[in-house]
Structures are given as structure tokens and as C-alpha cells.
Amino acid sequence: MIGIKRSHELILLLFFSGLIIIMSLLSPSFLTIDNLLSVTQQMSEFGILALGVTVIIITSGIDLSVGSIAGLTTIVIAMSYGWSGSLVAAILLGILAGALCGAFNGVLIAKIGVPPILVTLGTMTFFNGIALVLSKGNAISDLPEEFYFVGQGYLFGNVPVQTLIFLVLAILTSLLLSKTPWGRRVYAVGNNSVAAVFSGVQVDKVLLYVYIFAGIMSAISGWIISSRVSTARADLGAVYVMQSIAATVLGGTNIAGGSGTIFGTVIGVSVFAVLANGLNLIGVSPFAQNLLMGLALIVVLLINNVSIIKRKIAIFIKLNFN
Amino acid sequence: MTSDYIVQLKHVSKTFSGIKALDDVSLDIKRGEVHALVGENGAGKSTLIKVLSGVHFPDDGAEIYINNEKVIIRNPMDAIRKGISVIYQDISLFPNLTVAENICIGNDEVWKRKLNWSQIQQLAECAIAKVGAAIDPYMMLKDLNLASQQIVAIARAISFNASLIIMDEPTSTLSSGEVENLYQIIDNLRKNNIAVLFISHKFDEIYHVATRVTILRDGKFIAAHDIQDVDRPELIRLMVGRDVEYISMNAEKIWDEEVLKVNHLSKKGNFRDISFTLRKGEIIGITGLVGSGRSELAKAIFGLNKPDSGEIILNGSAVTIASSNDAVQYGIGYVPENRQLEGLIGKSSVCQNITLSILNSLCNSYKCVDVTKERQLAQEYIEKLDVRPTELDKLVGQLSGGNQQKVVLAKWLVTNPKILIMDEPTSGVDIGAKIEIHKVLRQLANNGIGVIVISSELPEILAVSDKILIMRQGSIVSVIDKNLATQEAILAKALGA
Known part of the structure; x- marks a missing residue:
């Protein structure tokens, strides 16, 4: 796992460095501290989602509902603020809502055994539905000034607050995965859940906490998004779902589970953010941006799987030209 | 009945992540014979039939001859087209297709871009008749019992002009009446010059249906005999006999607890x-x-x-x-x-x-x-x-x-x-x-x-x-x-x- 991971992360780092060099050559305003900080600001929201998604994909699961959880969180925060008047209580309730959504996913997946893609396909719509019913489909904007701090504020001069939150959460997740018994079990379950069971690991418990963790990350992401746009709306996290999965996979997490690092995911997220920012600065149309970002993902994954491709070709030759 | 070989395997080895599941195995099957393949669990029987049926690709150096002609078996469909069909223990057909579809699927004669349903039905009926059974070709496979499903699998093999049908413990899920029926079918196949490779743990069956037997042990070929030349104790001895002696160790102490x-x-x-x-x-x-x-x-x-x-x-x-x-x-x-x-x-x-x-x-x-x-x-x-x-x-x-x-x-x-x-x-x-x-x-x-x-x-x-x-x-x-x-x-x- 370690050897393979290192080599993938190296390829990705090279790709990332190349990208930065090209962008700075093409656009003089790219390689400035202000711009780079704004890149980190743009990537934090879906980066935090990707942290949760990474942990889930390591267990060989998937979560399509993270965006809906983020959206629901924004509604819960805004409504419970309106009802209680306490911002702290509102935010805590929002995060609790995210954790409960994650637990709901987790129970269906871990205890009942429904495949994650089906469960979260359902809850993606279900959680979004709850948010729409609660908000009657409206955007809620009567939020206090202090609420805007995490999404629009700066610390230490001009470092965006959400960048710092992302950094702290990334380090925390990385430590959870690499240092704690739970983290070890997450990898074990993703690698070979049968062997994990045969080793006395309570796989259902591990998975339950994995989905709760992702729920909490989604909630934090939702909190930041609604703070940035000064609005709560049911569909606020929706655009980030596929992007966070793509960034995780780009970062080297095996979609079949068992391997992946937070470091890789952070680079994966950065690649997407740099591409989006750089292409914007150069003046590439948003349509072509999508095309290029998709292409980047495919190219990196092909490079990553080059050994498999080589083997396939070798077998093909052996069978047909011998 | 001629005595030429329909299938010959020579020097077949198969290594899985460093472990030799098959080690230089050979197997000769004559046209129209019923050949028993025996060995303990892990002797390599399953791996051998998987090589023969194109599921596994053997290590370099293996030679496979069909009709005295050297061939490479690329994949399971290739094996079927070359005349080697396997009847698996769990049948491995499509439960939600009809009997006729199950028999004909993949058969180039009728399974073309434009399906000709009357042709398909005809071919299926013909194959079932050759087996000597009566099954409605329009029935869903899942509505048949296991014995009938097995017959469908055999009919499928026949419709592909199989010259060798491999049966992997075919009687393990059958009642005794159904076993008798299967013996009849095997007899029928033999008369039609189709060879059967019969894998079984049950000695009664082996002595009942087989004419020859090949014994594997620990992934190696041990012996091949005409069945009348080996009695049961000898067969058991060939299956278990090993060259190595383990050191038997006695307990120092067994507590009463x-x-x-x-x-x-x-x-x-x-x-x-x-x-x-x-x-x-x-x-x-x-x-x-x-x-x-x-x-x-x-x-x-x-x-x-x-x-x-x-x-x-x-x-x-x-x-x-x-x-x-x-x-x-x-x-x-x-x-x-x-x-x-x-x-x-x-x-x-x-x-x-x-x-x-x-x-x-x-x-x-x-x-x-x-x-x-x-x-x-x-x-x-x-x-x-x-x-x-x-x-x-x-x-x-x-x-x-x-x-x-x-x-x-x-x-x-x-x-x-x-x-x-x-x-x-x-x-x-x-x-x-x-x-x-x-x-x-x-x-x-x-x-x-x-x-x-x-x-x-x-x-x-x-x-x-x-x-x-x-x-x-x-x-x-x-x-x-x-x-x-x-x-x-x-x-x-x-x-x-």
C-alpha cells in the first residue's frame, strides 16, 4: 500500500507542479499570494466534503448524499437561529443534523447491508426533500452579521477563515486515519472486509462511524457555504458531490477501497481548484473548463493504471499473436 | 468405438501467487470414454478443469491437444466452441431465460444479430431429444428443478457439438432416482461418441460409470488406469499416499480442565x-x-x-x-x-x-x-x-x-x-x-x-x-x-x- 501510494502521489505532485508552472506562464496574475489564497478559499468547501468522501471510499463505499446533507444543514442552521436566536446553538444543531443524516446512511449500510450507492442515492433525494419541506423551497437570508465570519472573514492578515478550517480538519482526518485504531480498521475493512470480520473487527460499527464522520464533514462544509453566500438554501451543496468524489479518486484513493490518503485528496482538490482558477484567469470559457478538468482526471487515472494496461496488452498479444 | 484421444493435456502447470496448484499434470481422454478424475480436496481437480475449460490460462510450457491438434484455449466460450463443455455443480446458466434460450445462447448457428426464434426452438428441442429427456423449451430455467437444469446444461453442450463434457460432482444435488437417470444420459452420450470427464468423491459412482480413472494428488499427476485394474483400497492408497513423512508429536500433558x-x-x-x-x-x-x-x-x-x-x-x-x-x-x-x-x-x-x-x-x-x-x-x-x-x-x-x-x-x-x-x-x-x-x-x-x-x-x-x-x-x-x-x-x- 505504502509503495504504490507514494508513487501515485509523486505522479500527482509532478502533474500539479507542471500545472502551476503552465498557469503562471500563461497568466501573470496567477502566481500571486492573493490569488493563491483565493484558490484555497475556493477549494475549502468541497475539500472538506472530500475529506469525508475519502474516508468512505477507503472502506470501498460511496456517498452521493454529502451535498444534500450540506444543503439541509444550511436550512437547519438558519431556521434554528430564527427560532432560538442563538447562533452557537444553531450551528451545533446544524452539525448534529449532519451527524444524524450520516448515522441514517450508516445504519442502512452497515446494519442492514444495503449497498452504499443505493442508500445514498435514495438519501441524496430524501435529505434534499427534508430541506425543501422545511424551507418551503425558499432561500433564507435573515442571518446575523457574525455568521458571515467563517465564509467571508480573514485571519492573520489575509488568510481566509475557511482555508484554516480546511487545514485543521485535513490534519485531524489524517491523524484519525493513520494513528487511531478506528483508522486502521477503516483501511482493513476496505481492503478485505471478510478478513476483518474473521479478525474480530466489528465491521458494522466501523462503517457506522465512517458515515457519521462524513455527515459531520458535510455539515461543516454546508455551514461554510451558507456563510459565504449569506444565504441558506436546500441545493447549496449539490454542485460539489461529483467534484468531491472525483478529487478523492484523483488523489489516489482506490475506488475499490483499501487505500488512499488525506494528503492525496488535498492535492486532488488543489488540482481541481488550480485548474478552475487558472483557466478562469486565462479566459477559457466555462464549457471548455469542464472538458479540460474531465480530461485531466482521465489522464492522471490512465497514468496511474499504466501497469494494468500494459498487462492487458501483453495478454492480448499472447493470445492473438502466438 | 475408436480409441484415439479426443483431448490430451501435457505439462500443465498453474501457479497462483507463487503456489503451484498444478505441477506438470497430464491427462489423456479417449473419444467416447467416461473418465473419472479423482483426488483429495486441494489435489488440483478444479484447477485442472478450469484450465481445460478456458477459465484459467496455464503457465508457459503447457500443451493442450484437441483431436491431436495443438490448441490454445482463450476463454470459456472458446473452449465450448472447441467442443469442451463443463456442467458445473451449481449449473451456471441463466435462471431468467427460457430453456431454449439457455441452450442456444452464443451458438453462432442461430444466435445471430437477428434471432430466428423458430430455429432456436428447433435446435433446443433437437438437443433435448438427443439427451433423451422431455423438457418444454419455453419454460423458464428457474422453474425447473436442479436435475432438469442439469439436463438443460447437457443439452446445451450437445448443441455445441461437444466432444467432451466435464461434469463436476454432478450427483451431489440429485436424488437417487435422478442419479439413475443421469447414468442413463451418460450411457447415451457414450454411445454418441461423446467423452465424459467425471469428477466425484463417491466411489460407488466411479466404479459404476467410469471406464478409466486419473488420480491427482497435491497438484501432481499420480496415475491413470483402466478402472478394472484398480480396486478400491488401491484407489484410496493412490489418493492419499504421500512421499513425505510428518513427525508425529505426542502431547506432553493434557490437563483435565x-x-x-x-x-x-x-x-x-x-x-x-x-x-x-x-x-x-x-x-x-x-x-x-x-x-x-x-x-x-x-x-x-x-x-x-x-x-x-x-x-x-x-x-x-x-x-x-x-x-x-x-x-x-x-x-x-x-x-x-x-x-x-x-x-x-x-x-x-x-x-x-x-x-x-x-x-x-x-x-x-x-x-x-x-x-x-x-x-x-x-x-x-x-x-x-x-x-x-x-x-x-x-x-x-x-x-x-x-x-x-x-x-x-x-x-x-x-x-x-x-x-x-x-x-x-x-x-x-x-x-x-x-x-x-x-x-x-x-x-x-x-x-x-x-x-x-x-x-x-x-x-x-x-x-x-x-x-x-x-x-x-x-x-x-x-x-x-x-x-x-x-x-x-x-x-x-x-x-x-
């Missing part, structure tokens, strides 16, 4: 009314054919297979073991049969595999795994068990079979178990490592652990156990003291011969 007592344990379809006692320091060997309920019983004790009735008593008190985690808490360790699938986290390091079951007890005050402590412990055990190479960070999937097994063993030893269950402890392990593992087992028992060894390998059972339980069809049919047991007697009991 009962660490495990199983009382009338039953689970429908798995095992019935199992009772036995395991004492401290004792090694019990459990043997029997695959499917005799051995592994299911072991899993029940380990909390992975909930029994319907009966009780499990640990150190004098009845307990419910509802999960593998419960079992670990009770001090039970389980080394499963399938090391790759059930025993190891292959892409994880030796060290992390060893400590997987005891991570919580390795935590420091920050609730993090104390890596120094972890590595010390793992190091201690890989030295104790002589795992090679002695690299803690080596991925466990890259070790040889014997060393992998030692890692699984180490994983359980660090939990300080009172009971250790080992299912096929030395399958796919080379002979040197086998003897080492046997020694470790005896040592553990001498240190006061109660050990259960499940094995199909009779010399192993004889060498390691103090007491031998023989299982057949879910029941313990015999309990033999090791000093009174012979391989032939055990196999005879296990086969019910």
Missing part, C-alpha cells in the same frame, strides 16, 4: 447434533470431505454461523457467541481455511496484520495506537514463529504461503487465546513450513491452549492430533484415538465406503 465443550450443536443444512470436549493442552483433529460441515462447525464456535440449537460451554459456563468480536473476547482464535480471502489484509503490512485484533489494547493515553509498542510486539512474534523475511513493513500479500500462515497465526497468538481453531492450517504451504507449523501447534498445546485442527490431509491429522473426529454429511460419524487410526480407515469412514 475442559476449555470447550460442545453439546448437541445443530444447524439445519450445516451440521447435526455435534458434541465433543476439548481439554486444555489437547489437539483435536476434525476431518471429513469438503461439505461435511467441518468449517461450518468451526465458524459456529467462532460466532460467524449462528447454530439453531445446542450449547457451547467455555470453562464450565454456557455462552452465546454472537459475533467474531465476542469470540475474540472469549479467547477464541480462528485461522480460516482461505488465507487470502479470510485470513489476511493482503495490501497491509505484516505488522498491521498481526495487531489487527488487539488494536485497542495497544493505545496510548491519546487513544492512538502506540506504534513503538505495536512494532515490538509484532517483532517478538515474527521472531518466535520465524516469519521470513523479518520485515515488519513488508506487504503480507508478498510473502510465501507458509509465512503468510505464520502471520495469521501470530495475529491470534498476540490475543493470548485459550482456544485456537485452525481450518486447513497448511493448505498451499510448502512441506518445510508445514512441519514448522505442526511444531508450533504442538508447542501451543503444551503451553496450555486447546487446539482444534480441521484438515483434509490425513497424514497431517494423524501427525498433529491427540483425538480425531470424522465428519460426514454434517454428523460426527467416528471418534478415533490417534494411536489406533490409519489413513485408509479414516478415509473409508469419511467417504462412507
